Amino acid sequence: MKMTEKYNHKNVEPKWQKAWEQAGIFHAENDSSKPKYYTLIEFPYPSGQGLHVGHPRSYTALDIVSRKRRMQGYNVLYPIGWDAFGLPTENFAIKNHVHPKDVTKKNVARFKSQLQSLGISFDWSREINTTDPSYYKWTQWIFLQLFKKGLAYKKEMAVNWCTSCKCVLANEEVVNGACERCGSEVVRKVKSQWMLKITAYAERLINDLDLVNYPDRVKAQQKNWIGRSTGAEVDFTTTTGDILTVYTTRPDTLFGATYMVISPEHPIIEKLSGVIGNMDEIRKYQEAAARKSDFERTEVAKDKTGVKIEGVEAVNPVNGRQIPVFISDYVLVSYGTGAIMAVPAHDTRDHDFAVKFGLPIIEVVKGGEDVQKEAFTDCATGIMTNSDYLDGLSVDDAKKKIIEKLEESGKGKAKVNYKLRDWVFSRQRYWGEPIPIVHCPCCGAVPIDESELPLELPEVESYEPTDNGESPLAKMTDWVNTKCPKCGGDAKRETDTMPQWAGSSWYFLRYMDPHNDKALASKEALDYWTPVDWYNGGMEHTTLHLLYSRFWHKFLYDIGVVPTPEPYAKRTSHGMILGENGEKMSKSRGNVVNPDDIVNEYGADTMRLFEMFIGDFENAAPWSSSSIRGCRRLAERFYNLMNIMTDDEGIRAELEGPVNKTIKKVGDDIEILKFNTAIAALMSLINDITATGSVTKGELKVFTILMSPFAPHIAEEVWSQAGLGEGFVSIAPWPEYDESKCVESTIEIVVQVNGKVRDKIKVAADIDQEGALSQAKASEKVQSFIEGKNIVKEIYVKGKLVNIVAK
């Protein structure tokens, strides 16, 4: 027997990476008779820090799936690219006086070599980069289509302004009143901004969640974010004869409305300024509210403030009662109509306000405690009262009836509202896709001709954002000054750029046909590959990227570009890898693990095995520098099996059960993301094999195939050194298991007396109840526990246990 050398990952891993690349075995075919399978991971942002150990967790998981699919005979597309526009690169470029393009190039090169050292079976021939003009040409093209359909529009509005990035942020990018990226304060600023009408798709973005296989938590979070609510709009007439429309989800409580509140920005205030008696006071309140940042405005939520509008009252349309109108910043101008009817008896916020301002509280739903003390908000159980024709009805019935009445009288109607806002799409920065629009004094906003795409970023001297909130592009007069595509007159280019989310909203389509210069992808490619079969990514993208890209995809579906209403058939999410101390990895905490060090010390296979073994894939898991050795041991024990290999091509009888069970277990577990238990099963099998002191060639062959998705380099090495088969194990057929071999002929069943385990007996697998019970009762141990007692009941669970209940 020839002793193999000690396993050396430093030689083996690069060797096979090169061999795979040369043979092109991971290239997806656009023209294939095989069934297709499209696996996708969120393409990375090539940051200056290099790869994080978190990246490979997701990439390895879908690599395992992709490799298994190839072995099962699928034509697999598992692509990779770079989401490379964005602020960190731009900020680095500014600081170091280099072009963001060069920074990106360098970062991409580093990421690429790091990823390639992990042996992930990406199809590198389809690599894309969002900052490549041949790519962003199509990002701009999609924008133009959105513009043409009226879904991209410019609007003067209060936006989130990051004081440090000097840039507008989408609502989704503001976290607790601070910039998601840099943590600086975000203030409101009125600016003219490009917007995308994602709200037009709100209903479909909710409903079509039924068409896809996403985790419930992802669906719930998206629904929550879109925030659909049903209710009614009700018109209140003011004593000045104006109409004040409110939105309410509780039209049933209309008889309990004792005052109204409008937001400080409500336009009716200006309209009535001549009539309002205390305009000075109102203005003061408006100014104070405007000065507050989002953060303060929500943080100071506990104590309600407001001012009563003197000289104007509103009339409740159902009972003609006159009620006062207040302004208060607890009512948001951006939601509903910016005005509410206040029902303090049945809304805690209204209750707080009413108590503070001494306003009447009228109970209209019976069933609570004293509404003077606390609002009764549980609408499921209550019965209407003090509400004229609604009295005695349930809340649900009352809602229906009042809406009917309002619609009859023309004073209101049923209405659905969403929390989702339109997407603020402008950024006042350099390193993004230029928005392909020209502003003409005569024609307004005019799209540039599609033949002019891509509209490339001009070279600029300085990327510094300007203090007045304009993009650095605004200083490029040569570029900015142009002719109107419509009338030919002097005009100026739009100088804002698109947000980082633009390029990632459709990138999965480009992978299908990445070099196409006639279309974002050919129709044939789109028809063949769409939808993505399995998309894995982080939970943090649920309300940003995932929602945005679903929106774009639905739009592309509507204009006939893509063949499916949803981009991703199945979505899964990985948990974070934490530092060894259980905290999030960060430089400041000093708990960062560099993947390069791990690959260098233990090898990519060990790194892959460990990241999959570390815990439940969907939950966060702390890194452990000692546990990783267990995975290295598995790799070495696997390699050393070659030392005890016999020429027998078969599988020995005593290992048929374990081998077949492991094939089943590993295969099944990969499908449900249980990589940790799949690896545990492989460990068990190698324990069983080594316990016999030898391994047959046939056994090693199966074991090597099962190992190869997890530890592909070492599997390839064993495959070749031991002469287990032709070609690459990476594309060898996935083994079938024999169900009949998975069941043992004799099994051990547990014998309980009164629910406590007293003995275990070996019986034939097909034993019947009588046989099992009589054998159980024959056990000495069992007898000692039932002696002198009456057997009241006997339970037999087939193949599992016997329970004897004795008193």
Next chain:
RNA sequence: GCGGGCGUGGUGAAAUUGGCAGACACGCAAGAUUUAGGUUCUUGUGCCGUAAGGUGUGCAGGUUCAAGUCCUGUCGCCCGCACCA
């Protein structure tokens, strides 16, 4: 406040329809071989107890022959949203 999730050994974690709690690892202990910087192998390892046995999945109840799993209550932690009418 709303939505989602979690709580199991010294550690990471396993556990179809309720059916042997702790698979598989890490760590630790003892032993063997042996390399003398971390190797490999064997055995043991939830807790109490020499043992028989008892006990044990955040806590308190309940259903059941049988509960980590189902039900009720409660405590603690994490994530997302949040004055959304």
